[in-house]
Amino acid sequence: MRGLMHMPLVVVVLLVALLALATGVLADNTDQSNNGSRYAWGENIGWLKARPASEAYAAGGSGVQVTDTDVLGYLWGENIGWVNLSCKNDASCAGPAGNWGVKNDGAGHLSGYAWGENVGWINFSCSNDGSCGTANFGVTIATPGPYDYLADWGIFHGYAWAENVGWISFNCQNDSTCGTAPYQAQSGWPNSSGDGYTDAQHIALSKDPFTYCPIMRADVNGSGTVNIFDLANEAQHYGQLIPPGPARDDQNSDRKINIFDLALTAQQYGKSVTACP
Numbered sequence: 471m472r473g474l475m476h477m478p479l480v481v482v483v484l485l486v487a488l489l490a491l492a493t494g495v496l497a498d499n500t501d502q503s504n505n506g507s508r509y510a511w512g513e514n515i516g517w518l519k520a521r522p523a524s525e526a527y528a529a530g531g532s533g534v535q536v537t538d539t540d541v542l543g544y545l546w547g548e549n550i551g552w553v554n555l556s557c558k559n560d561a562s563c564a565g566p567a568g569n570w571g572v573k574n575d576g577a578g579h580l581s582g583y584a585w586g587e588n589v590g591w592i593n594f595s596c597s598n599d600g601s602c603g604t605a606n607f608g609v610t611i612a613t614p615g616p617y618d619y620l621a622d623w624g625i626f627h628g629y630a631w632a633e634n635v636g637w638i639s640f641n642c643q644n645d646s647t648c649g650t651a652p653y654q655a656q657s658g659w660p661n662s663s664g665d666g667y668t669d670a671q672h673i674a675l676s677k678d679p680f681t682y683c684p685i686m687r688a689d690v691n692g693s694g695t696v697n698i699f700d701l702a703n704e705a706q707h708y709g710q711l712i713p714p715g716p717a718r719d720d721q722n723s724d725r726k727i728n729i730f731d732l733a734l735t736a737q738q739y740g741k742s743v744t745a746c747p
């Protein structure tokens with residue numbers, strides 16, 4: 471204890487937090503492009519970070535990990551310390567606080583509560599307490615739509631409400647600050663590898679959801695094989711911008727469908743996604 475007393479407070483706090491984390495769920499899938507998409511902004515508390523700078527994008531971190539059913543891991547608040555997103559992090563769901571945490575309905579609509587060690591409960595959806603009639607808020611995660619870029623999947627939108635410190639915004643689009651202070655948070659979920667097959671699809675095929683597979687990318691109709699139907703799909707939208715062309719056809723993500731996309735798909739011709747790692 472004497473040694474502890476001589477440490478700066480911040481070091482002690484970090485050590486305690488690390489000890490807590492050591493017993494918890496350690497994995498995150500935030501900011502897969504490593505472009506800084508890992509921030510939320512609290513109007514009264516400043517920045518919250520969804521993946522620590524010291525950690526790589528991979529299983530094994532303390533940051534935010536989204537699954538089909540839960541949002542796990544921790545946010546780190548520069549001014550408020552750790553925000554625990556689920557009782558599952560430290561296997562405390564059978565404890566007196568019950569089975570609390572931020573939940574995912576599988577379509578990116580979040581609900582439930584997080585717990586800030588210094589700020590109390592943080593509400594991720596007005597549906598939690600039936601208050602949507604008076605203040606319609608919540609946090610969502612973008613999921614695949616016909617014209618949505620793969621690069622846009624997993625981006626957080628909307629607000630959470632912290633009972634003691636007010637609104638927490640997960641995207642600069644919420645408050646029109648993208649021009650001056652751009653920020654967002656992006657999860658790898660539902661497509662941690664960025665290839666167009668969701669994590670759930672990888673897992674159903676016993677494939678690694680963190681590994682980009684060019685065969686999956688080229689299988690634009692999701693049939694499991696790259697063949698003439700995928701090329702025909704692209705040819706049907708040849709020359710189109712996105713939208714109205716479907717983003718899934720755009721192999722090189724340059725927002726138009728042309729010969730380069732057909733060529734990339736042709737490179738995988740005849741292959742099955744069973745060949746993916």
Ligand SMILES: [Ca+2]
Pocket residue numbers: 660661662663664665666667668669672679
């Ligand atoms: Ca994927």
Ligand SMILES: [Ca+2]
Pocket residue numbers: 688689690691692693694695696697699700
């Ligand atoms: Ca196909």
Ligand SMILES: [Ca+2]
Pocket residue numbers: 720721722723724725726727728730731
């Ligand atoms: Ca293209």
